[in-house]
Amino acid sequence: MLKREDNELVTRVGPDTPMGNALRRYWMPALLSEQLPHADSDPLRVPLLGEDLIAFRDSDGQIGLLQNNCPHRGASLFFGRNEEAGLRCVYHGWKFDVAGRCIDMPNEPAESDFKHKVSAVAYPCQELAGVVWTYMGPPETMGPIPDQEWMRLPLGSVWISKTLQECNYLQAIEGGVDTSHSSFLHRDFSPSGGPLGTSGYRTRSTAPRLEVLVTDYGYRYASVRHIKDEDKDYVRVYQFVMPFHQMRSFEGYEPGRATVQGHMWVPIDDENCWVFNWMYARDGQPIAADIFLHEEAMFGRGPADLLPGYKTKANRDNDYLIDRNLQRTRNYTGIQGVNTQDMAVQESMGAIYDRTKEHLGSADTAVIATRRLLMQAAKDVQEGKLPPGSRPGTVSQVRPAEMVLPHGTAWAEAMQPELVARW
Amino acid sequence: MLKREDNELVTRVGPDTPMGNALRRYWMPALLSEQLPHADSDPLRVPLLGEDLIAFRDSDGQIGLLQNNCPHRGASLFFGRNEEAGLRCVYHGWKFDVAGRCIDMPNEPAESDFKHKVSAVAYPCQELAGVVWTYMGPPETMGPIPDQEWMRLPLGSVWISKTLQECNYLQAIEGGVDTSHSSFLHRDFSPSGGPLGTSGYRTRSTAPRLEVLVTDYGYRYASVRHIKDEDKDYVRVYQFVMPFHQMRSFEGYEPGRATVQGHMWVPIDDENCWVFNWMYARDGQPIAADIFLHEEAMFGRGPADLLPGYKTKANRDNDYLIDRNLQRTRNYTGIQGVNTQDMAVQESMGAIYDRTKEHLGSADTAVIATRRLLMQAAKDVQEGKLPPGSRPGTVSQVRPAEMVLPHGTAWAEAMQPELVARW
Amino acid sequence: MLKREDNELVTRVGPDTPMGNALRRYWMPALLSEQLPHADSDPLRVPLLGEDLIAFRDSDGQIGLLQNNCPHRGASLFFGRNEEAGLRCVYHGWKFDVAGRCIDMPNEPAESDFKHKVSAVAYPCQELAGVVWTYMGPPETMGPIPDQEWMRLPLGSVWISKTLQECNYLQAIEGGVDTSHSSFLHRDFSPSGGPLGTSGYRTRSTAPRLEVLVTDYGYRYASVRHIKDEDKDYVRVYQFVMPFHQMRSFEGYEPGRATVQGHMWVPIDDENCWVFNWMYARDGQPIAADIFLHEEAMFGRGPADLLPGYKTKANRDNDYLIDRNLQRTRNYTGIQGVNTQDMAVQESMGAIYDRTKEHLGSADTAVIATRRLLMQAAKDVQEGKLPPGSRPGTVSQVRPAEMVLPHGTAWAEAMQPELVARW
Numbered sequence A, B, C: 001m002l003k004r005e006d007n008e009l010v011t012r013v014g015p016d017t018p019m020g021n022a023l024r025r026y027w028m029p030a031l032l033s034e035q036l037p038h039a040d041s042d043p044l045r046v047p048l049l050g051e052d053l054i055a056f057r058d059s060d061g062q063i064g065l066l067q068n069n070c071p072h073r074g075a076s077l078f079f080g081r082n083e084e085a086g087l088r089c090v091y092h093g094w095k096f097d098v099a100g101r102c103i104d105m106p107n108e109p110a111e112s113d114f115k116h117k118v119s120a121v122a123y124p125c126q127e128l129a130g131v132v133w134t135y136m137g138p139p140e141t142m143g144p145i146p147d148q149e150w151m152r153l154p155l156g157s158v159w160i161s162k163t164l165q166e167c168n169y170l171q172a173i174e175g176g177v178d179t180s181h182s183s184f185l186h187r188d189f190s191p192s193g194g195p196l197g198t199s200g201y202r203t204r205s206t207a208p209r210l211e212v213l214v215t216d217y218g219y220r221y222a223s224v225r226h227i228k229d230e231d232k233d234y235v236r237v238y239q240f241v242m243p244f245h246q247m248r249s250f251e252g253y254e255p256g257r258a259t260v261q262g263h264m265w266v267p268i269d270d271e272n273c274w275v276f277n278w279m280y281a282r283d284g285q286p287i288a289a290d291i292f293l294h295e296e297a298m299f300g301r302g303p304a305d306l307l308p309g310y311k312t313k314a315n316r317d318n319d320y321l322i323d324r325n326l327q328r329t330r331n332y333t334g335i336q337g338v339n340t341q342d343m344a345v346q347e348s349m350g351a352i353y354d355r356t357k358e359h360l361g362s363a364d365t366a367v368i369a370t371r372r373l374l375m376q377a378a379k380d381v382q383e384g385k386l387p388p389g390s391r392p393g394t395v396s397q398v399r400p401a402e403m404v405l406p407h408g409t410a411w412a413e414a415m416q417p418e419l420v421a422r423w
Helices: A004-011 A018-023 A169-176 A197-204 A289-299 A316-321 A324-329 A338-348 A362-382 A411-419 B004-011 B018-023 B169-176 B197-204 B289-299 B316-321 B324-329 B338-348 B362-382 B411-419 C004-011 C018-023 C169-176 C197-204 C289-299 C316-321 C324-329 C338-348 C362-382 C411-419
Strands: A027-032 A053-057 A063-067 A102-104 A125-128 A131-135 A158-165 A209-214 A218-227 A232-241 A245-250 A259-269 A272-281 A401-406 B027-032 B053-057 B063-067 B102-104 B125-128 B131-135 B158-165 B209-214 B218-227 B232-241 B245-250 B259-269 B272-281 B401-406 C027-032 C053-057 C063-067 C102-104 C125-128 C131-135 C158-165 C209-214 C218-227 C232-241 C245-250 C259-269 C272-281 C401-406
Touching: A004 A018, A004 A169, A004 A362, A018 A362, A027 A053, A027 A158, A027 A259, A027 A272, A063 A125, A063 A131, A158 A338, A169 A259, A169 A272, A169 A338, A169 A362, A197 A218, A197 A232, A197 A401, A209 A362, A218 A362, A218 A411, A232 A362, A232 A411, A245 A401, A272 A289, A289 A338, A316 A338, A401 A411, B004 B018, B004 B169, B004 B362, B018 B362, B027 B053, B027 B158, B027 B259, B027 B272, B063 B125, B063 B131, B158 B338, B169 B259, B169 B272, B169 B338, B169 B362, B197 B218, B197 B232, B197 B401, B209 B362, B218 B362, B218 B411, B232 B362, B232 B411, B245 B401, B272 B289, B289 B338, B316 B338, B401 B411, C004 C018, C004 C169, C004 C362, C018 C362, C027 C053, C027 C158, C027 C259, C027 C272, C063 C125, C063 C131, C158 C338, C169 C259, C169 C272, C169 C338, C169 C362, C197 C218, C197 C232, C197 C401, C209 C362, C218 C362, C218 C411, C232 C362, C232 C411, C245 C401, C272 C289, C289 C338, C316 C338, C401 C411
Parallel strands: none
Antiparallel strands: A027 A131, A053 A063, A125 A131, A158 A272, A209 A218, A218 A232, A232 A245, A232 A401, A245 A259, A259 A272, B027 B131, B053 B063, B125 B131, B158 B272, B209 B218, B218 B232, B232 B245, B232 B401, B245 B259, B259 B272, C027 C131, C053 C063, C125 C131, C158 C272, C209 C218, C218 C232, C232 C245, C232 C401, C245 C259, C259 C272
């Protein structure tokens, strides 16, 4: 349970909010590289942290991320002409480069030209691992771009996608770091015992014991499920990386090739977020496109599952296409797609969930740890400090893992080799 | 005319509002029994008095009406699994019975299980006359379920339906207790002189004299129309039962079998209400389904007139399918369906009508009486008293009536036998 | 740049706002005459200055403009019966004439009839030049209806149309008095060098020098473009007439017959406005319907371009049907229709643009002049004075013009004969 003021603190992300200021100390995914496919491709609207922004790729291939409203008289740069190394407002032809500098003011006579006095808000961008990253905070606190194992792999070895989620980012994070729900929300009654082997363990042992270890990047946590009839422990270790990254191990569809998968939940505004999804094989080798697409479909976020704008066809307006007969006979929710199931419950909490009304238990230990870190980040920035995980650290050397161990094994030692990044 | 503060008082129905508190002292219709057709049927969203609620019928056939958000982490119980005498949240499997008790908490290890400390808001429900009734107030002031003549008849003798209305409940009540509008809004120019015999009297005498008699349940009122050319009085007696019931006599389609009909206007929130409609023959005997459906269609609320969710196809978004040519030639409004005509004018007043701007006359006597009773109820509850009509009384013994009498007859005496319930 | 309080002042137009009060001192277009095509035609909703109004043409052909809500109990007069020289509310039959007088109250007995005490808000209307004009201010400050050259021409010599624009009226005015944007927003790359001859000059000389002359009706302003290779000045003189009229000269499609065209931007509420468009030939003679329709289509507002209710099919919900390939190859915006281009940039500034963020230059001189006049009008009315241009004056004698002159010519003298109304 949070006090009302803490719930406000941790969920509000706009300019000049404490949490918004904290998030602006981290590099964050703004869009997929493929959304700006080539030099001078079409400008895009990219709302982030409550700000309306326009992304474009200039003639040299560089990414710009500018304020939506032209500094002159406010026309949207979305309609702009992207040409000759800059984005031109169509209203009066003012032109801006990726750094936001006004580099042409053609409707003013030479004697009154004041372009050197004008600039648009522009956030620095970098491309890495198929993602356009941006930094929206003060220049003096900007650090290097994040370095996680998946980001070091070539495209094709790592795959990435995104979907829109219509609720506050924190509900999405909380669902993502909450392992116990996978025993229920994602349960499958089909004869195969679910789509993936380890999901059987999650179904058979529904009340995991959680252990959280806070780190310099966020925390690592293990959920330990005692499988009584086999006298084993099924242990799943997640990594949570500030401010909104999650990494988990996942068997995947390809025989013998377990994967690492992750999400990044990026606030669009207080009531919406982008969900970025990535995956790679633990062996670091390429994954065929059809394997990737097969997994995406299972998660309910494949190309056939999406409307333009990355909204899923199954969404809150149609109750996620719930099929009550399916719910009675084949799966726990009657909703198809693992991430669609996540979205259904997370969005159903309301646009911004009122955490004064919740009742947390021991299964919510990671949820509590997440909030503490985020609120600490807000407090740190208010006090002029760098927030946790905003600078390079051990995150570059970790990966998540899952293992089945003899019951009572000291998992941290037994699993240690599996928790070290290899690429 | 109401003062602004009185208009606010009498129209706001949410938790912790004076009028909301008063309404919570009465049993009220929550939904139709047929909406939960069998044990373990699909859960439903039932918003009432500004609260989001989920209704379900458990394995034993009992009705539950629970808070929408699971007490654990707030996922909507709408998506819940209705099974084995309880509703299970699909997020983490927590299960609640119809009394709101948490009876299973399967994601917590035995040692940290705290289900006995958790309960969901649950309102007691009873089924009567095809309606699921609920009581949303404090347990200590709960009285017995209402007892009106129609509720004592078996289904088939009494018929019931409902529609959605997109305005504050009070506008709907005021239209329902306002007899003079029937001379205009529902006027029919077709050669038959209107669908029903007595409607001719209402058309020929448009300015009734109103007499209101306040009772222990609300009030009884008569509208007396002098039919000059016949030297008769056409007298119609309505019953208004607190807080939102209306009963009126109606000739109906079946020759020789006059009916009693009524509405209940139940606030969904400040800007929407459910209209429940019921009817039975004065002789108390069964009414054939096709007679009932014929009447429903005349009122514009038959099965063919409704969208899913009980919204009429003719609604404010399409100006109630008004046909201006029809308006010039066949009926007063150009809108089909008696209740659709009511809905059109009542919704057109705005979501919550500003009663500081109205100009009431003697024809609005019943409207004024209604507001006084409702405001009295709010005041009574604020003072710790039971509001009028919230306990059994003479309402069980009354019915409405209409008669044509020699002009000047003392109607109250002449009609008395017709105003006594027979079933 | 405006201070926040000035931006609020000049953009808010509802009842009892300073700018709303000022605008209510002028006659303004409420709708097109053709929208009420004959006596007793269908009533229409006409929202103006934040007020909900209903327009009707009575049996005698007179126009009424009444408050939406019936003074009795608030039903919308939109559903009213328009018959026998008045509009009758369908709820209880109360009837109002074009002056707002209640002339029938048929649901009240004779002894309690109080119709002489009831009236609806009714604004006086006059028809002129295909437009229904209304005056929404205090009776004691009402002046004569405006007199501009186009209003004196017969229909067929003058043509008029209207469209809906979904932003504050001031953004629309500012776009309309801003000549420099025509060099960019409306630029056409097609081989013909654009649809009209003088547009070539606007494309070749993009940084006009502006001269504003404040008058009794508003201001006259010239944009002077030096066409260097021809050693000429292309001079365009606009007239701005308080509070929202613009007049400009335009070559037009008909060989040898230059036109005068104008707009009136009438606030519907703070976030929407009507754009009225008119045109006539400088020679004052009739323009054939197909010529008019050809021009309307070029502007993107012909009959085929509109949805019911005067909203354009290309609108903000579909990004004005922008075609990025067209933008790269044929015109500056990728949007079809000159006025659709205007609408795109003006609406893209937001519903009410935040002028604290703008950066104005010398090309925005007319924009600045407009705001000053409007704010002066608000101040004048606050001080009990008549605002500028609210009484007859020299406006009846002016017209706009454009000319190509030898470079350095004193344009005011050279163009004077062209700036005098002839009809």
